[in-house]
Amino acid sequence: MTRHQPTDEAPPPRTPTHHLALRFSNTRRGARLARQLAVQQFTEWTSLPHDSDPARTVALVTAELAANAxxxxxxxxxxxxxxxxxxxxxxxxEVTDTRPECLPPRTTPQPADETSGRGLLLVQAYADRWGS
Structure with a gap:
């Protein structure tokens, strides 16, 4: 969902200018390769350097979604x-895991001392920051 400011102009088109979809083995190596490929493709499409903030964000979001899958x-x-x-x-x-027919269970926020379970909060924070 994208937030739009009210204007007299039509909203921007939502048709992708570039599209990439691949399959990876459901392993740690597959998740790592998906992250690397996402950053590589993003930097080729945008001409931004690999160490730019947007490329790092692509790496973080892709890594979290692939790791969850x-x-x-x-x-x-x-x-x-x-x-x-x-x-x-x-x-x-987008990342589709090997069990698209099963929705994840609803979870409650983890205590601050937990070492896992907050990755999707990072993804949500970036999405909110980017207006999505």
Whole structure:
């Protein structure tokens, strides 16, 4: 969902200018390769350097979504699929795990001393910051 300021102009088109979808093995190596490929493709599409803030954000978001697909949606012999869509004013990152028929359980916030369980909060924070 994208926030728009009210204007007299039509909203920007949501048709991707670039699109990439691949399948990766549902392993740690597959998750790492998905992150590396996402950053590589993003920097090629935008001509931004690998060490730019947007490229680092792409790496973080892709890594978290791919790791969640690996950890929580794993089935032997089934791959996960990251999709990158470069829109005129945004980059959309989607990851479909190997169990798309199963929704994750609702969770409650973890105590501050927990070492895991906050990755999607990071993804949400970036999405909010970017207006999505």
């Amino acid at each position: 690996f950890r929580h949606g794993s089935l032997p012999g089934r791959d996960f699929r990251p999709v990158l869509l470069l829109l005129p004013s945004a980059l959309r990152i």
